[in-house]
Amino acid sequence: MKTDSVIKVEKLTAILDDKIILSDVSFKAYSGDVTAILGSSGSGKTVLLKHLLGLYPGEGNAVSVMGLNPSQLDEGQQKHFYTRLGVFYQNGALLNSLTVGENVALPLHQHTDLPPDLIERLVKLKLRLVNLQGSYNMFPSSLSGGMLKRAALARAIIMDPPLLFCDEPGSGLDPVSLASLDNLILNLQKLLGMTVIMITHEVSSIFRVADRIIFIDQGKVIFEGTLPEALKSQNKALMEFFRKGRGD
Amino acid sequence: MTGKEKNNTSCILENSVLKLYGELTIMELNKSLYDIDKALGECMDTNLVFDLENLTFIDSAGVTALYYFKDKLTAKGVNVEIRGGAQDINRKLELFGTEPENIQKGSDKTGLFEKLGSGVSYVFNEFIAGFFQLAADITYWSVSDLFRRHTSRKGEFINQAVLIGVNAVLIVGAMTFIIGLVLALQSAAQLRSFGANIYIVDLTVIAMMSEMGPLITAIMVAGRSGSSIAAEIATMKVTSETDALRTMGLNPVRFVIVPKMHGALITLPFLTIIADMCGIGGGLVIAVTSLDISPLVFIHRMQEAFLMRDILFGVIKSLVFAYIIVVTGSYFGFRVKQGADLVGKVTTQAVVVAISLVIIADSIMGLIFY
Structure with a gap:
Protein backbone atom coordinates (compact mmCIF):
# COMPACT_ATOMS: atom_id res chain seq x y z
CA MET A 1 0.00 0.00 0.00
CA LYS A 2 1.31 3.42 -0.95
CA THR A 3 2.06 5.88 1.81
CA ASP A 4 3.93 8.73 0.09
CA SER A 5 1.05 11.07 -0.60
CA VAL A 6 1.79 14.21 -2.61
CA ILE A 7 -1.69 15.62 -2.13
CA LYS A 8 -3.79 15.18 0.96
CA VAL A 9 -7.26 16.67 1.21
CA GLU A 10 -9.18 16.25 4.44
CA LYS A 11 -12.77 17.34 4.92
CA LEU A 12 -12.62 20.20 2.43
CA THR A 13 -15.85 22.16 2.13
CA ALA A 14 -16.17 24.89 -0.46
CA ILE A 15 -19.01 27.39 -0.55
CA LEU A 16 -19.44 29.82 -3.42
CA ASP A 17 -22.24 32.40 -3.46
CA ASP A 18 -23.95 30.64 -0.54
CA LYS A 19 -23.97 27.40 -2.50
CA ILE A 20 -22.12 24.34 -1.26
CA ILE A 21 -19.87 23.22 -4.12
CA LEU A 22 -17.72 20.72 -2.22
CA SER A 23 -18.78 18.99 0.94
CA ASP A 24 -16.36 17.13 3.25
CA VAL A 25 -14.11 16.12 0.38
CA SER A 26 -11.22 13.88 1.45
CA PHE A 27 -8.72 11.97 -0.69
CA LYS A 28 -5.03 11.36 -1.27
CA ALA A 29 -2.89 11.32 -4.41
CA TYR A 30 0.38 9.41 -4.38
CA SER A 31 3.78 10.15 -5.80
CA GLY A 32 4.43 8.85 -9.31
CA ASP A 33 0.76 8.07 -10.00
CA VAL A 34 -1.62 9.47 -12.54
CA THR A 35 -4.66 10.32 -10.45
CA ALA A 36 -7.82 11.10 -12.38
CA ILE A 37 -10.42 13.26 -10.69
CA LEU A 38 -13.67 12.38 -12.39
CA GLY A 39 -17.11 13.79 -12.33
CA SER A 40 -19.76 15.14 -14.60
CA SER A 41 -20.07 18.86 -15.39
CA GLY A 42 -20.92 20.90 -12.31
CA SER A 43 -19.75 18.24 -9.87
CA GLY A 44 -17.12 20.56 -8.37
CA LYS A 45 -13.96 19.30 -10.10
CA THR A 46 -12.71 22.72 -11.17
CA VAL A 47 -13.40 24.25 -7.75
CA LEU A 48 -11.41 21.40 -6.21
CA LEU A 49 -8.55 22.04 -8.64
CA LYS A 50 -8.54 25.73 -7.74
CA HIS A 51 -8.32 24.81 -4.06
CA LEU A 52 -5.40 22.48 -4.81
CA LEU A 53 -3.66 25.30 -6.67
CA GLY A 54 -4.33 27.82 -3.91
CA LEU A 55 -6.43 30.03 -6.16
CA TYR A 56 -9.32 30.05 -3.68
CA PRO A 57 -8.78 31.21 -0.14
CA GLY A 58 -9.16 28.29 2.21
CA GLU A 59 -9.58 28.12 5.96
CA GLY A 60 -7.84 25.58 8.13
CA ASN A 61 -5.54 22.91 6.79
CA ALA A 62 -7.90 20.88 4.67
CA VAL A 63 -5.56 20.90 1.66
CA SER A 64 -1.94 19.82 1.63
CA VAL A 65 0.02 19.80 -1.62
CA MET A 66 3.65 18.63 -1.38
CA GLY A 67 3.37 19.21 2.38
CA LEU A 68 2.14 22.81 2.03
CA ASN A 69 -1.26 24.45 2.36
CA PRO A 70 -1.38 26.38 -0.94
CA SER A 71 -3.90 28.97 0.25
CA GLN A 72 -1.83 30.00 3.24
CA LEU A 73 1.56 30.65 1.72
CA ASP A 74 3.39 33.94 1.88
CA GLU A 75 4.68 35.51 -1.32
CA GLY A 76 8.09 33.81 -1.23
CA GLN A 77 6.62 30.40 -0.41
CA GLN A 78 4.00 30.85 -3.11
CA LYS A 79 6.65 31.58 -5.75
CA HIS A 80 8.60 28.47 -4.74
CA PHE A 81 5.39 26.41 -4.64
CA TYR A 82 4.38 27.40 -8.17
CA THR A 83 7.82 26.57 -9.57
CA ARG A 84 7.34 23.01 -8.30
CA LEU A 85 4.14 22.39 -10.18
CA GLY A 86 2.91 22.67 -13.73
CA VAL A 87 -0.65 23.41 -14.74
CA PHE A 88 -2.06 22.46 -18.09
CA TYR A 89 -5.28 24.41 -18.64
CA GLN A 90 -8.10 23.10 -20.79
CA ASN A 91 -7.97 25.93 -23.33
CA GLY A 92 -4.18 26.09 -23.28
CA ALA A 93 -4.16 29.59 -21.74
CA LEU A 94 -1.21 30.59 -23.91
CA LEU A 95 -0.63 34.32 -24.24
CA ASN A 96 -1.64 35.22 -27.77
CA SER A 97 0.70 38.18 -27.98
CA LEU A 98 3.76 35.97 -27.47
CA THR A 99 5.23 33.31 -29.75
CA VAL A 100 5.09 29.67 -28.72
CA GLY A 101 8.77 29.84 -27.75
CA GLU A 102 8.22 32.95 -25.63
CA ASN A 103 5.17 31.38 -23.99
CA VAL A 104 7.07 28.25 -23.03
CA ALA A 105 10.07 30.28 -21.84
CA LEU A 106 7.94 32.53 -19.64
CA PRO A 107 8.37 30.55 -16.37
CA LEU A 108 12.12 30.29 -16.96
CA HIS A 109 12.41 34.04 -17.44
CA GLN A 110 10.33 34.63 -14.33
CA HIS A 111 11.97 32.16 -11.99
CA THR A 112 15.56 31.76 -13.16
CA ASP A 113 18.49 33.87 -14.27
CA LEU A 114 19.65 31.40 -16.89
CA PRO A 115 21.40 32.75 -19.98
CA PRO A 116 19.05 33.35 -22.94
CA ASP A 117 20.72 30.75 -25.19
CA LEU A 118 20.34 28.09 -22.51
CA ILE A 119 16.68 29.07 -22.05
CA GLU A 120 16.22 28.72 -25.81
CA ARG A 121 17.75 25.23 -25.70
CA LEU A 122 15.48 24.21 -22.81
CA VAL A 123 12.42 25.52 -24.62
CA LYS A 124 13.35 23.71 -27.82
CA LEU A 125 13.93 20.51 -25.87
CA LYS A 126 10.47 20.71 -24.33
CA LEU A 127 8.92 21.53 -27.70
CA ARG A 128 10.67 18.51 -29.14
CA LEU A 129 9.31 16.34 -26.31
CA VAL A 130 5.76 17.38 -27.22
CA ASN A 131 6.42 16.97 -30.96
CA LEU A 132 6.25 20.66 -31.74
CA GLN A 133 9.62 21.11 -33.39
CA GLY A 134 9.60 24.10 -35.68
CA SER A 135 6.84 25.97 -33.87
CA TYR A 136 9.22 28.07 -31.76
CA ASN A 137 8.54 31.27 -33.67
CA MET A 138 4.86 30.66 -34.39
CA PHE A 139 2.05 32.50 -32.64
CA PRO A 140 -0.64 30.53 -30.76
CA SER A 141 -3.31 31.85 -33.13
CA SER A 142 -1.69 29.95 -36.00
CA LEU A 143 -1.72 26.58 -34.20
CA SER A 144 -4.39 23.91 -34.46
CA GLY A 145 -6.32 22.81 -31.35
CA GLY A 146 -4.09 19.78 -30.77
CA MET A 147 -0.88 21.77 -31.29
CA LEU A 148 -2.13 24.44 -28.91
CA LYS A 149 -2.64 21.80 -26.22
CA ARG A 150 0.82 20.39 -26.78
CA ALA A 151 2.37 23.88 -26.61
CA ALA A 152 0.51 24.45 -23.33
CA LEU A 153 1.83 21.09 -22.09
CA ALA A 154 5.38 22.14 -23.01
CA ARG A 155 4.92 25.30 -20.94
CA ALA A 156 3.51 23.31 -18.03
CA ILE A 157 6.57 21.02 -17.91
CA ILE A 158 9.26 23.61 -18.67
CA MET A 159 10.38 23.72 -15.02
CA ASP A 160 10.50 19.90 -14.78
CA PRO A 161 7.81 20.00 -12.10
CA PRO A 162 7.38 16.98 -9.86
CA LEU A 163 3.62 17.62 -9.93
CA LEU A 164 1.53 18.28 -13.03
CA PHE A 165 -2.13 19.31 -12.95
CA CYS A 166 -4.14 18.81 -16.13
CA ASP A 167 -7.54 20.48 -16.27
CA GLU A 168 -9.71 18.74 -18.84
CA PRO A 169 -6.80 18.24 -21.25
CA GLY A 170 -8.89 16.47 -23.85
CA SER A 171 -11.74 18.95 -24.16
CA GLY A 172 -12.45 19.91 -27.74
CA LEU A 173 -10.16 17.27 -29.26
CA ASP A 174 -11.13 14.53 -31.69
CA PRO A 175 -10.63 10.92 -30.46
CA VAL A 176 -7.34 10.45 -32.36
CA SER A 177 -5.81 13.70 -31.06
CA LEU A 178 -7.14 12.89 -27.59
CA ALA A 179 -5.46 9.47 -27.62
CA SER A 180 -2.15 10.93 -28.77
CA LEU A 181 -2.34 13.67 -26.12
CA ASP A 182 -3.02 11.05 -23.43
CA ASN A 183 -0.07 8.99 -24.59
CA LEU A 184 2.08 12.10 -24.62
CA ILE A 185 1.11 12.96 -21.04
CA LEU A 186 1.80 9.39 -19.98
CA ASN A 187 5.20 9.33 -21.71
CA LEU A 188 6.20 12.65 -20.20
CA GLN A 189 5.02 11.50 -16.78
CA LYS A 190 7.34 8.51 -17.01
CA LEU A 191 10.16 10.44 -18.62
CA LEU A 192 10.18 13.29 -16.12
CA GLY A 193 9.01 11.21 -13.15
CA MET A 194 6.04 13.44 -12.47
CA THR A 195 2.94 12.90 -10.40
CA VAL A 196 -0.05 13.79 -12.54
CA ILE A 197 -3.44 14.96 -11.34
CA MET A 198 -5.88 14.93 -14.22
CA ILE A 199 -9.31 16.50 -14.01
CA THR A 200 -11.41 14.90 -16.71
CA HIS A 201 -14.70 13.46 -17.73
CA GLU A 202 -13.31 11.59 -20.76
CA VAL A 203 -13.77 7.92 -19.97
CA SER A 204 -11.44 6.83 -22.78
CA SER A 205 -8.66 8.98 -21.27
CA ILE A 206 -9.17 7.46 -17.87
CA PHE A 207 -8.68 3.94 -19.25
CA ARG A 208 -5.51 5.00 -21.00
CA VAL A 209 -3.73 6.94 -18.29
CA ALA A 210 -5.23 6.64 -14.80
CA ASP A 211 -3.64 4.67 -11.99
CA ARG A 212 -6.09 5.94 -9.39
CA ILE A 213 -9.59 7.33 -9.60
CA ILE A 214 -11.31 9.89 -7.44
CA PHE A 215 -14.95 10.23 -8.41
CA ILE A 216 -16.84 13.34 -7.37
CA ASP A 217 -20.58 13.59 -7.58
CA GLN A 218 -22.56 16.63 -6.41
CA GLY A 219 -19.60 17.97 -4.46
CA LYS A 220 -18.81 14.72 -2.63
CA VAL A 221 -16.13 12.09 -3.15
CA ILE A 222 -18.07 8.91 -3.66
CA PHE A 223 -15.22 6.70 -4.81
CA GLU A 224 -11.46 6.62 -4.28
CA GLY A 225 -9.32 3.75 -5.46
CA THR A 226 -7.43 2.17 -8.33
CA LEU A 227 -8.86 1.82 -11.83
CA PRO A 228 -9.55 -1.95 -11.48
CA GLU A 229 -11.32 -1.24 -8.19
CA ALA A 230 -13.36 1.49 -9.86
CA LEU A 231 -14.42 -0.90 -12.60
CA LYS A 232 -15.57 -3.45 -10.02
CA SER A 233 -17.36 -0.84 -7.91
CA GLN A 234 -21.10 -1.25 -7.48
CA ASN A 235 -21.59 2.48 -6.92
CA LYS A 236 -24.50 3.43 -9.15
CA ALA A 237 -23.27 6.91 -10.10
CA LEU A 238 -19.80 5.60 -10.99
CA MET A 239 -21.22 2.68 -12.99
CA GLU A 240 -23.50 5.08 -14.83
CA PHE A 241 -20.56 7.43 -15.53
CA PHE A 242 -18.47 4.64 -17.05
CA ARG A 243 -21.41 3.17 -18.95
CA LYS A 244 -22.48 6.47 -20.52
CA GLY A 245 -18.88 7.56 -21.08
CA ARG A 246 -18.23 4.41 -23.09
CA GLY A 247 -21.38 5.02 -25.08
CA ASP A 248 -23.09 1.77 -23.97
CA MET B 1 39.55 22.99 -7.21
CA THR B 2 36.13 24.35 -6.76
CA GLY B 3 33.58 22.96 -4.38
CA LYS B 4 30.49 24.08 -2.55
CA GLU B 5 28.50 23.01 0.43
CA LYS B 6 25.14 24.77 0.41
CA ASN B 7 24.02 23.67 -3.04
CA ASN B 8 22.79 20.19 -3.85
CA THR B 9 25.26 20.05 -6.70
CA SER B 10 28.96 20.39 -6.25
CA CYS B 11 31.77 20.08 -8.73
CA ILE B 12 35.48 19.42 -8.53
CA LEU B 13 37.93 19.82 -11.39
CA GLU B 14 40.86 17.38 -11.13
CA ASN B 15 43.25 16.37 -13.90
CA SER B 16 40.93 17.52 -16.71
CA VAL B 17 37.98 15.70 -15.14
CA LEU B 18 35.06 17.74 -13.85
CA LYS B 19 33.40 15.57 -11.24
CA LEU B 20 29.79 16.44 -10.47
CA TYR B 21 28.18 15.48 -7.19
CA GLY B 22 24.62 15.55 -5.88
CA GLU B 23 21.62 16.60 -7.95
CA LEU B 24 21.65 18.76 -11.08
CA THR B 25 18.11 20.15 -11.37
CA ILE B 26 16.44 23.32 -12.59
CA MET B 27 15.79 24.53 -9.06
CA GLU B 28 19.53 24.91 -8.38
CA LEU B 29 20.63 25.44 -11.96
CA ASN B 30 21.63 29.10 -11.58
CA LYS B 31 24.01 28.25 -8.76
CA SER B 32 25.25 25.07 -10.47
CA LEU B 33 25.99 26.96 -13.68
CA TYR B 34 27.98 29.52 -11.72
CA ASP B 35 29.98 26.81 -9.96
CA ILE B 36 30.70 24.84 -13.13
CA ASP B 37 31.65 28.03 -14.96
CA LYS B 38 33.98 29.00 -12.15
CA ALA B 39 35.57 25.56 -12.09
CA LEU B 40 36.01 25.53 -15.85
CA GLY B 41 37.52 29.00 -15.75
CA GLU B 42 40.65 27.44 -14.24
CA CYS B 43 40.82 24.76 -16.92
CA MET B 44 43.45 25.19 -19.64
CA ASP B 45 43.24 21.66 -21.07
CA THR B 46 42.15 20.79 -24.56
CA ASN B 47 40.49 17.58 -23.40
CA LEU B 48 37.91 17.55 -20.69
CA VAL B 49 35.63 14.96 -19.15
CA PHE B 50 32.35 15.63 -17.37
CA ASP B 51 32.21 12.81 -14.88
CA LEU B 52 28.66 12.08 -13.74
CA GLU B 53 29.60 8.99 -11.70
CA ASN B 54 28.70 10.68 -8.41
CA LEU B 55 25.62 12.50 -9.67
CA THR B 56 22.54 11.15 -7.89
CA PHE B 57 19.85 12.89 -9.95
CA ILE B 58 19.56 14.96 -13.10
CA ASP B 59 16.53 16.44 -14.84
CA SER B 60 16.02 17.62 -18.42
CA ALA B 61 17.25 21.12 -17.57
CA GLY B 62 20.41 19.64 -16.02
CA VAL B 63 21.10 17.58 -19.16
CA THR B 64 20.51 20.60 -21.37
CA ALA B 65 22.90 22.65 -19.22
CA LEU B 66 25.62 19.98 -19.58
CA TYR B 67 25.28 19.99 -23.36
CA TYR B 68 25.22 23.77 -23.28
CA PHE B 69 28.63 23.77 -21.59
CA LYS B 70 29.89 21.05 -23.90
CA ASP B 71 28.99 23.13 -26.97
CA LYS B 72 30.51 26.28 -25.52
CA LEU B 73 33.77 24.47 -24.82
CA THR B 74 33.79 22.70 -28.18
CA ALA B 75 33.49 26.09 -29.86
CA LYS B 76 36.65 27.10 -27.98
CA GLY B 77 38.47 24.03 -29.30
CA VAL B 78 38.13 21.85 -26.19
CA ASN B 79 37.19 18.20 -26.67
CA VAL B 80 34.52 17.33 -24.15
CA GLU B 81 33.34 13.90 -23.18
CA ILE B 82 30.32 13.34 -20.97
CA ARG B 83 30.91 10.19 -19.00
CA GLY B 84 27.68 8.83 -17.62
CA GLY B 85 27.04 7.34 -14.24
CA ALA B 86 23.93 5.60 -12.97
CA GLN B 87 21.52 3.91 -15.36
CA ASP B 88 18.81 6.52 -14.83
CA ILE B 89 21.26 9.35 -15.55
CA ASN B 90 22.48 7.65 -18.75
CA ARG B 91 18.87 7.19 -19.88
CA LYS B 92 18.15 10.87 -19.34
CA LEU B 93 21.31 11.89 -21.18
CA GLU B 94 20.09 9.81 -24.08
CA LEU B 95 16.52 11.18 -23.94
CA PHE B 96 17.22 14.84 -23.41
CA GLY B 97 20.68 15.13 -24.87
CA THR B 98 19.75 15.15 -28.53
CA GLU B 99 20.52 18.45 -30.12
CA PRO B 100 17.34 20.44 -30.64
CA GLU B 101 16.65 21.78 -34.10
CA ASN B 102 18.27 25.06 -34.97
CA ILE B 103 16.05 28.05 -35.40
CA GLN B 104 16.31 29.54 -38.82
CA LYS B 105 17.02 33.11 -37.95
CA GLY B 106 17.53 33.98 -41.59
CA SER B 107 20.15 36.40 -42.79
CA ASP B 108 18.84 39.74 -43.94
CA LYS B 109 20.94 40.60 -46.95
CA THR B 110 18.38 42.66 -48.86
CA GLY B 111 19.50 46.04 -50.10
CA LEU B 112 18.15 49.41 -49.04
CA PHE B 113 16.05 49.98 -52.16
CA GLU B 114 14.71 46.42 -52.07
CA LYS B 115 13.72 46.91 -48.43
CA LEU B 116 12.16 50.28 -49.24
CA GLY B 117 10.27 48.84 -52.20
CA SER B 118 8.97 45.84 -50.31
CA GLY B 119 8.02 48.13 -47.40
CA VAL B 120 6.01 50.42 -49.68
CA SER B 121 4.43 47.44 -51.40
CA TYR B 122 3.56 45.90 -48.03
CA VAL B 123 1.98 49.11 -46.74
CA PHE B 124 0.02 49.54 -49.96
Missing part, protein backbone atom coordinates in the same frame (compact mmCIF):
# COMPACT_ATOMS: atom_id res chain seq x y z
CA ASN B 125 -1.22 45.95 -50.17
CA GLU B 126 -1.75 45.44 -46.49
CA PHE B 127 -3.29 48.77 -45.50
CA ILE B 128 -4.18 51.20 -48.27
CA ALA B 129 -5.66 48.75 -50.79
CA GLY B 130 -7.63 46.98 -48.05
CA PHE B 131 -8.91 50.27 -46.67
CA PHE B 132 -10.16 51.54 -50.01
CA GLN B 133 -11.64 48.16 -50.89
CA LEU B 134 -13.67 48.15 -47.68
CA ALA B 135 -14.58 51.82 -48.11
CA ALA B 136 -15.91 51.05 -51.60
CA ASP B 137 -17.84 48.08 -50.27
CA ILE B 138 -19.41 50.09 -47.46
CA THR B 139 -20.26 52.98 -49.79
CA TYR B 140 -21.90 50.68 -52.31
CA TRP B 141 -24.02 48.86 -49.73
CA SER B 142 -24.85 52.03 -47.78
CA VAL B 143 -26.24 53.65 -50.90
CA SER B 144 -27.95 50.57 -52.31
CA ASP B 145 -29.57 49.70 -48.96
CA LEU B 146 -31.22 53.11 -48.90
CA PHE B 147 -33.44 51.83 -51.71
CA ARG B 148 -33.85 48.32 -50.30
CA ARG B 149 -35.10 48.96 -46.83
CA HIS B 150 -36.74 45.54 -46.54
CA THR B 151 -33.34 43.84 -46.45
CA SER B 152 -32.08 45.80 -43.45
CA ARG B 153 -32.59 44.82 -39.84
CA LYS B 154 -35.64 46.41 -38.33
CA GLY B 155 -34.84 49.02 -35.72
CA GLU B 156 -31.07 48.70 -36.11
CA PHE B 157 -30.67 52.07 -37.80
CA ILE B 158 -32.52 53.81 -34.93
CA ASN B 159 -30.49 51.82 -32.43
CA GLN B 160 -27.22 52.90 -34.03
CA ALA B 161 -28.38 56.52 -34.34
CA VAL B 162 -29.07 56.54 -30.61
CA LEU B 163 -25.76 54.85 -29.77
CA ILE B 164 -23.60 57.03 -32.00
CA GLY B 165 -25.47 60.31 -31.91
CA VAL B 166 -28.04 60.74 -29.16
CA ASN B 167 -25.92 59.21 -26.41
CA ALA B 168 -23.06 61.53 -27.32
CA VAL B 169 -25.08 64.77 -27.04
CA LEU B 170 -24.25 65.44 -23.41
CA ILE B 171 -20.50 64.88 -23.62
CA VAL B 172 -20.12 66.69 -26.96
CA GLY B 173 -22.24 69.60 -25.72
CA ALA B 174 -20.29 69.89 -22.47
CA MET B 175 -16.90 69.70 -24.16
CA THR B 176 -17.68 72.27 -26.87
CA PHE B 177 -19.22 74.61 -24.27
CA ILE B 178 -15.95 74.47 -22.33
CA ILE B 179 -13.89 74.92 -25.50
CA GLY B 180 -16.02 77.94 -26.52
CA LEU B 181 -15.57 79.31 -23.03
CA VAL B 182 -11.78 78.90 -23.07
CA LEU B 183 -11.46 80.21 -26.64
CA ALA B 184 -13.35 83.38 -25.76
CA LEU B 185 -11.51 83.77 -22.48
CA GLN B 186 -8.09 83.56 -24.15
CA SER B 187 -9.14 86.03 -26.85
CA ALA B 188 -10.90 88.46 -24.51
CA ALA B 189 -7.72 89.93 -23.04
CA GLN B 190 -6.24 90.60 -26.51
CA LEU B 191 -9.43 92.08 -27.91
CA ARG B 192 -9.92 94.28 -24.84
CA SER B 193 -6.46 95.81 -25.29
CA PHE B 194 -7.41 96.87 -28.83
CA GLY B 195 -10.89 98.00 -27.79
CA ALA B 196 -12.33 95.42 -30.12
CA ASN B 197 -14.49 93.67 -27.56
CA ILE B 198 -17.39 93.20 -29.93
CA TYR B 199 -15.30 90.99 -32.25
CA ILE B 200 -15.38 88.27 -29.63
CA VAL B 201 -18.75 87.39 -31.19
CA ASP B 202 -17.33 87.03 -34.71
CA LEU B 203 -14.37 85.08 -33.41
CA THR B 204 -16.45 82.61 -31.43
CA VAL B 205 -19.12 82.13 -34.09
CA ILE B 206 -16.75 81.65 -37.02
CA ALA B 207 -14.32 79.45 -35.07
CA MET B 208 -17.06 77.22 -33.71
CA MET B 209 -19.20 76.94 -36.84
CA SER B 210 -16.52 76.36 -39.41
CA GLU B 211 -13.79 74.62 -37.47
CA MET B 212 -14.06 73.74 -33.83
CA GLY B 213 -17.64 72.43 -33.79
CA PRO B 214 -17.25 69.81 -36.52
CA LEU B 215 -13.71 68.89 -35.49
CA ILE B 216 -14.34 68.48 -31.76
CA THR B 217 -17.55 66.54 -32.47
CA ALA B 218 -15.69 64.20 -34.85
CA ILE B 219 -12.86 63.64 -32.37
CA MET B 220 -15.33 62.84 -29.58
CA VAL B 221 -17.31 60.49 -31.80
CA ALA B 222 -14.12 58.81 -33.05
CA GLY B 223 -13.15 58.16 -29.45
CA ARG B 224 -16.58 56.95 -28.42
CA SER B 225 -18.05 55.20 -31.44
CA GLY B 226 -15.00 54.55 -33.65
CA SER B 227 -13.43 52.47 -30.90
CA SER B 228 -16.68 50.66 -30.17
CA ILE B 229 -17.20 49.82 -33.87
CA ALA B 230 -13.64 48.43 -34.12
CA ALA B 231 -13.98 46.43 -30.91
CA GLU B 232 -17.40 45.06 -31.86
CA ILE B 233 -16.31 43.86 -35.30
CA ALA B 234 -12.98 42.53 -34.01
CA THR B 235 -14.79 40.53 -31.33
CA MET B 236 -17.18 39.22 -33.95
CA LYS B 237 -14.21 38.10 -36.04
CA VAL B 238 -12.49 36.41 -33.10
CA THR B 239 -15.64 34.56 -32.10
CA SER B 240 -16.34 33.59 -35.75
CA GLU B 241 -19.61 35.54 -35.79
CA THR B 242 -18.72 37.11 -39.14
CA ASP B 243 -18.07 33.63 -40.57
CA ALA B 244 -21.44 32.53 -39.19
CA LEU B 245 -23.13 35.49 -40.91
CA ARG B 246 -21.46 34.59 -44.22
CA THR B 247 -22.49 30.96 -43.96
CA MET B 248 -26.06 32.12 -43.33
CA GLY B 249 -25.85 34.06 -46.58
CA LEU B 250 -25.59 37.45 -44.89
CA ASN B 251 -23.01 40.02 -45.85
CA PRO B 252 -21.29 41.25 -42.66
CA VAL B 253 -20.76 44.68 -44.20
CA ARG B 254 -24.48 45.08 -44.87
CA PHE B 255 -25.57 43.44 -41.67
CA VAL B 256 -23.21 45.14 -39.23
CA ILE B 257 -21.67 48.24 -40.79
CA VAL B 258 -24.34 49.76 -43.01
CA PRO B 259 -26.73 50.57 -40.09
CA LYS B 260 -23.79 52.18 -38.28
CA MET B 261 -22.93 54.22 -41.36
CA HIS B 262 -26.53 55.39 -41.75
CA GLY B 263 -26.77 56.17 -38.04
CA ALA B 264 -23.53 58.15 -38.06
CA LEU B 265 -24.34 60.06 -41.26
CA ILE B 266 -27.73 61.12 -39.91
CA THR B 267 -26.69 62.05 -36.39
CA LEU B 268 -23.27 63.65 -36.81
CA PRO B 269 -24.55 66.80 -38.59
CA PHE B 270 -27.10 67.34 -35.80
CA LEU B 271 -24.47 66.66 -33.21
CA THR B 272 -22.21 69.20 -34.92
CA ILE B 273 -24.96 71.87 -34.87
CA ILE B 274 -25.54 71.18 -31.18
CA ALA B 275 -21.78 71.47 -30.63
CA ASP B 276 -21.73 74.80 -32.50
CA MET B 277 -24.54 76.13 -30.30
CA CYS B 278 -22.88 74.99 -27.09
CA GLY B 279 -19.54 76.47 -28.13
CA ILE B 280 -21.17 79.80 -28.97
CA GLY B 281 -22.96 79.56 -25.62
CA GLY B 282 -19.56 79.30 -23.92
CA GLY B 283 -18.40 82.39 -25.82
CA LEU B 284 -21.57 84.23 -24.75
CA VAL B 285 -20.88 83.55 -21.09
CA ILE B 286 -17.39 85.07 -21.34
CA ALA B 287 -18.63 88.01 -23.46
CA VAL B 288 -21.26 88.85 -20.84
CA THR B 289 -19.08 88.32 -17.78
CA SER B 290 -15.67 89.53 -18.97
CA LEU B 291 -16.28 91.97 -21.79
CA ASP B 292 -19.51 93.66 -20.63
CA ILE B 293 -21.33 92.72 -23.82
CA SER B 294 -25.02 92.21 -23.17
CA PRO B 295 -26.70 89.02 -24.44
CA LEU B 296 -28.87 91.09 -26.81
CA VAL B 297 -25.84 92.78 -28.38
CA PHE B 298 -24.14 89.41 -28.67
CA ILE B 299 -27.14 87.88 -30.47
CA HIS B 300 -27.52 90.91 -32.74
CA ARG B 301 -23.81 90.78 -33.67
CA MET B 302 -24.04 87.02 -34.09
CA GLN B 303 -26.66 87.46 -36.80
CA GLU B 304 -24.20 89.58 -38.74
CA ALA B 305 -21.26 87.22 -38.26
CA PHE B 306 -23.40 84.20 -38.92
CA LEU B 307 -23.12 82.88 -42.47
CA MET B 308 -25.25 80.10 -43.86
CA ARG B 309 -22.18 78.96 -45.73
CA ASP B 310 -20.37 78.20 -42.45
CA ILE B 311 -23.20 76.00 -41.26
CA LEU B 312 -23.33 74.23 -44.59
CA PHE B 313 -19.58 73.63 -44.63
CA GLY B 314 -19.78 72.40 -41.05
CA VAL B 315 -22.48 69.92 -42.03
CA ILE B 316 -20.53 68.73 -45.09
CA LYS B 317 -17.45 68.30 -42.92
CA SER B 318 -19.41 66.34 -40.35
CA LEU B 319 -20.71 63.98 -43.05
CA VAL B 320 -17.15 63.34 -44.29
CA PHE B 321 -15.96 62.81 -40.71
CA ALA B 322 -18.80 60.38 -40.00
CA TYR B 323 -17.83 58.38 -43.08
CA ILE B 324 -14.15 58.33 -42.06
CA ILE B 325 -14.91 57.24 -38.49
CA VAL B 326 -17.17 54.34 -39.51
CA VAL B 327 -14.90 53.10 -42.32
CA THR B 328 -11.76 53.32 -40.16
CA GLY B 329 -13.39 51.55 -37.21
CA SER B 330 -14.73 48.81 -39.50
CA TYR B 331 -11.43 48.42 -41.33
CA PHE B 332 -9.45 47.87 -38.14
CA GLY B 333 -12.14 45.57 -36.77
CA PHE B 334 -11.97 43.41 -39.89
CA ARG B 335 -8.17 43.30 -39.78
CA VAL B 336 -8.26 40.98 -36.75
CA LYS B 337 -7.90 37.37 -37.76
CA GLN B 338 -7.53 35.50 -34.51
CA GLY B 339 -6.60 36.22 -30.94
CA ALA B 340 -8.50 38.19 -28.33
CA ASP B 341 -5.44 40.28 -27.53
CA LEU B 342 -5.65 41.95 -30.93
CA VAL B 343 -9.09 43.40 -30.13
CA GLY B 344 -7.58 45.98 -27.78
CA LYS B 345 -4.77 46.72 -30.20
CA VAL B 346 -7.01 47.39 -33.20
CA THR B 347 -9.36 49.48 -31.07
CA THR B 348 -6.51 51.82 -30.19
CA GLN B 349 -5.29 51.86 -33.80
CA ALA B 350 -8.80 52.64 -35.04
CA VAL B 351 -9.12 55.69 -32.78
CA VAL B 352 -5.64 57.03 -33.54
CA VAL B 353 -6.02 56.58 -37.32
CA ALA B 354 -9.60 57.92 -37.37
CA ILE B 355 -8.59 61.10 -35.51
CA SER B 356 -5.56 61.55 -37.77
CA LEU B 357 -7.65 61.09 -40.91
CA VAL B 358 -10.31 63.47 -39.59
CA ILE B 359 -7.68 66.18 -39.04
CA ILE B 360 -6.15 65.58 -42.49
CA ALA B 361 -9.59 65.68 -44.12
CA ASP B 362 -10.43 68.84 -42.16
CA SER B 363 -7.34 70.64 -43.45
CA ILE B 364 -8.00 69.51 -47.04
CA MET B 365 -11.62 70.72 -46.84
CA GLY B 366 -10.43 73.93 -45.21
CA LEU B 367 -8.22 74.56 -48.22
CA ILE B 368 -11.03 73.75 -50.65
CA PHE B 369 -13.77 75.81 -48.96
CA TYR B 370 -11.82 78.95 -48.13
